[in-house]
Amino acid sequence: MSVYGYDPARVEILHRRTREALVALDAIRSEDPAAADAMRAIALARDTLERGWLPFIGAIRTSTAMTAWRTALGADASRGLVSNRVIANIPSRGSPATSWIVTNGLDDLTDTEVVDRLDDSIERFRAAVAGGDDLDHAERRLAVFADEAVRRARHDRGQFASLMQQHLGDRGAIAILGAIDALDASSRRDPRRHGIPPAALDLAELLAPLGAVASVVELIGAHLRSSTSLAPLITATSQAWDPTVLVGLTTGLIRAIDERHYLMTMVTPIELAGNVDALSRALAHDPAASLAVLGDDVALDYIATNIYLAAPSVEAVITAGLLNAPRAGGAAMRDGLDALSRLVVISDDDLLNDGTKRGLAAAMLTFFPVLAPQLDVRIPVVVPYGTDSDHTVEIGDYCDLQRLFGQLLADDAAQLVLGAMTERYRVAETAGLATTIAAHLGDEAGEQRARIAAALADVSAIGALVLRSRAARTSLAAYEHGLVVGRAKSVISWAAAIGSAVVPSARAAIPIASEVVTTALDLTRPAQVRNLGADAASAIGFTVTVVGLPTSTPRIRGALGLGSVPAATWQRLDDLLEELADTDDHERRLAIHSTIVAIAAADPDLDLFVTQLETLGGDAANAGPQPPASCS
Amino acid sequence: MTTNQHASTLRARATQLRALAVELERTPAMALERFAGTDTWRSPRADVCAHELIADQTRILHAADDLRWTALRLERCATDLECELARLRALEAS
Numbered sequence: 001m002s003v004y005g006y007d008p009a010r011v012e013i014l015h016r017r018t019r020e021a022l023v024a025l026d027a028i029r030s031e032d033p034a035a036a037d038a039m040r041a042i043a044l045a046r047d048t049l050e051r052g053w054l055p056f057i058g059a060i061r062t063s064t065a066m067t068a069w070r071t072a073l074g075a076d077a078s079r080g081l082v083s084n085r086v087i088a089n090i091p092s093r094g095s096p097a098t099s100w101i102v103t104n105g106l107d108d109l110t111d112t113e114v115v116d117r118l119d120d121s122i123e124r125f126r127a128a129v130a131g132g133d134d135l136d137h138a139e140r141r142l143a144v145f146a147d148e149a150v151r152r153a154r155h156d157r158g159q160f161a162s163l164m165q166q167h168l169g170d171r172g173a174i175a176i177l178g179a180i181d182a183l184d185a186s187s188r189r190d191p192r193r194h195g196i197p198p199a200a201l202d203l204a205e206l207l208a209p210l211g212a213v214a215s216v217v218e219l220i221g222a223h224l225r226s227s228t229s230l231a232p233l234i235t236a237t238s239q240a241w242d243p244t245v246l247v248g249l250t251t252g253l254i255r256a257i258d259e260r261h262y263l264m265t266m267v268t269p270i271e272l273a274g275n276v277d278a279l280s281r282a283l284a285h286d287p288a289a290s291l292a293v294l295g296d297d298v299a300l301d302y303i304a305t306n307i308y309l310a311a312p313s314v315e316a317v318i319t320a321g322l323l324n325a326p327r328a329g330g331a332a333m334r335d336g337l338d339a340l341s342r343l344v345v346i347s348d349d350d351l352l353n354d355g356t357k358r359g360l361a362a363a364m365l366t367f368f369p370v371l372a373p374q375l376d377v378r379i380p381v382v383v384p385y386g387t388d389s390d391h392t393v394e395i396g397d398y399c400d401l402q403r404l405f406g407q408l409l410a411d412d413a414a415q416l417v418l419g420a421m422t423e424r425y426r427v428a429e430t431a432g433l434a435t436t437i438a439a440h441l442g443d444e445a446g447e448q449r450a451r452i453a454a455a456l457a458d459v460s461a462i463g464a465l466v467l468r469s470r471a472a473r474t475s476l477a478a479y480e481h482g483l484v485v486g487r488a489k490s491v492i493s494w495a496a497a498i499g500s501a502v503v504p505s506a507r508a509a510i511p512i513a514s515e516v517v518t519t520a521l522d523l524t525r526p527a528q529v530r531n532l533g534a535d536a537a538s539a540i541g542f543t544v545t546v547v548g549l550p551t552s553t554p555r556i557r558g559a560l561g562l563g564s565v566p567a568a569t570w571q572r573l574d575d576l577l578e579e580l581a582d583t584d585d586h587e588r589r590l591a592i593h594s595t596i597v598a599i600a601a602a603d604p605d606l607d608l609f610v611t612q613l614e615t616l617g618g619d620a621a622n623a624g625p626q627p628p629a630s631c632s
Numbered sequence: 633m634t635t636n637q638h639a640s641t642l643r644a645r646a647t648q649l650r651a652l653a654v655e656l657e658r659t660p661a662m663a664l665e666r667f668a669g670t671d672t673w674r675s676p677r678a679d680v681c682a683h684e685l686i687a688d689q690t691r692i693l694h695a696a697d698d699l700r701w702t703a704l705r706l707e708r709c710a711t712d713l714e715c716e717l718a719r720l721r722a723l724e725a726s
């Protein structure tokens with residue numbers, strides 16, 4: 001609310017003068033038919049003063065804010081001597097000022113009266129756009145009442161929407177939609193204007209709760225199919241819209257486009273894609289709603305393959321729907337897996353757009369834990385979900401997944417995210433291993449080693465899938481870079497962005513690859529990253545896990561059957577691992593890795609331990625059956 | 633009503649319409665904005681009030697102009713009637 005001022009002495013004078021003006025207008029009489037227009041003008045002026053001015057002046061004179069103001073001004077105010085001094089100190093809008101009345105001057109109107117005035121303002125504005133009254137004045141009037149209506153609606157959107165619907169019926173929504181179009185057209189005609197008119201934003205916010213009425217939703221849906229003015233406003237006021245309504249509007253619009261309904265309108269498919277784009281950005285604030293849209297086959301096909309949609313918008317809705325939403329588990333995980341299986345099918349005969357590749361690469365952080373244990377080149381990948389894992393979703397066979405990952409690898413930004421997510425998955429899978437080993441100290445060393453191997457095998461299976469998905473000419477520089485920067489200290493802000501994207505409570509799904517990771521790529525162009533080979537980066541990660549576990553405590557060493565390895569060896573390994581964690585220099589990392597491998601190989605027990613885990617859980621675990629050559 | 637009376641009526645109407653135009657222009661509402669400036673009140677609704685008053689004042693000024701124009705037409709009409717009457721009388725006399 002802004003700060004506005006009233007001079008009590010002058011308001012008193014104005015009150016008197018207004019009443020005198022009314023009396024004088026009443027006294028004007030003429031029976032001459034030629035004076036009919038003049039008498040109408042007099043009647044209108046009388047109406048303005050009687051219905052507009054006097055109630056407003058009366059509200060000011062009787063308001064407590066006025067009394068408080070007078071009190072604040074002290075004795076001078078009571079004598080009406082302070083106005084000029086105070087007026088000269090009128091604060092700029094928004095700054096605190098204790099001496100001034102805090103009001104927007106519409107407090108005396110009831111909600112119904114505000115709705116009436118808004119309705120009247122809309123009509124006047126539309127008439128002005130059509131060439132009637134002063135357009136600027138009409139728009140200012142509309143802005144005042146739309147702002148007041150929004151202010152009141154924010155206290156209880158549902159109640160205010162009910163009042164509007166009850167008072168105006170569907171005509172209210174129709175009028176608002178018409179006014180939004182008119183504001184858009186008026187704004188486009190005036191080159192001095194920039195951005196969305198505030199009144200349009202207010203009207204969109206008022207329209208949002210009316211979405212609870214089925215007939216209004218139909219009107220809005222029809223409007224989205226034939227106009228481009230509303231969709232950006234929905235994005236800008238997304239917090240006011242019920243996610244369920246947004247889901248219905250988005251899927252309805254996409255289905256209408258799919259059925260070529262745009263042929264009957266004045267808008268083009270590209271403009272309609274712009275509407276879908278805007279709705280996608282609005283949806284991305286709500287993971288469950290995003291997932292609901294992606295659960296619609298027609299919508300998913302359109303969003304995943306349409307080339308007119310902006311990559312950040314698509315990435316945002318895919319990330320929200322497939323990375324964040326399925327983390328709620330149960331039905332959400334099932335829906336997420338269903339969408340993934342559908343994307344596998346789509347990627348078989350169509351090209352995914354860049355936004356989908358990037359969003360899906362990020363979503364792999366959610367899918368890797370359920371996908372990895374089921375990866376087998378010989379049988380279809382069937383993923384269990386739910387608390388008892390008693391339900392399953394068939395994702396496709398190994399070749400299908402290779403094709404999907406092949407598409408992800410075709411985009412540098414998606415590659416980078418995939419690398420980072422693979423690294424995060426490795427860290428997550430191995431982070432709890434020490435605790436698990438400590439919890440089973442009584443077990444045989446072989447069992448403990450098998451436990452580690454199982455966790456590592458899942459990580460290796462993902463790495464193998466990525467490497468096998470690589471097309472002959474695809475460089476994996478960005479993926480390797482992702483494996484490194486996934487935990488590199490030099491990209492803390494980038495990692496923080498990833499972190500906020502995967503926290504379910506985070507409000508906005510960040511378009512990770514398009515806005516943040518691309519920056520990271522720019523900072524270190526793939527050309528500057530030495531091509532060490534993804535297997536090298538993977539090998540370093542493997543070694544860190546395998547050697548790092550027993551290095552941590554003597555108890556773990558004992559549990560793993562490594563108690564006879566000299567303490568000096570562990571100390572040396574611990575120093576090297578610390579040095580490895582501290583450097584982002586790829587050559588140095590390779591050199592340290594080689595030293596660690598050499599030290600481990602020099603000790604028979606340690607060498608056997610590393611070799612066993614490499615065979616059971618490392619890349620060697622994937623050296624068995626290979627996918628058919630036709631897959632690649 | 634005779635032609636002369638008709639012409640007199642038209643002239644009387646014209647006089648009244650001119651008087652009405654003056655009354656409209658001088659009515660206190662036409663100067664009310666002097667008491668409703670930003671030194672009296674400042675708020676969006678005050679702006680709306682001011683704009684509505686300006687619209688009404690403009691409408692009244694246009695009405696006053698129309699009244700004067702109508703008065704002029706009525707007087708011309710009266711003059712035409714009087715001339716026609718004089719011409720007819722001249723014809724009768726000849």
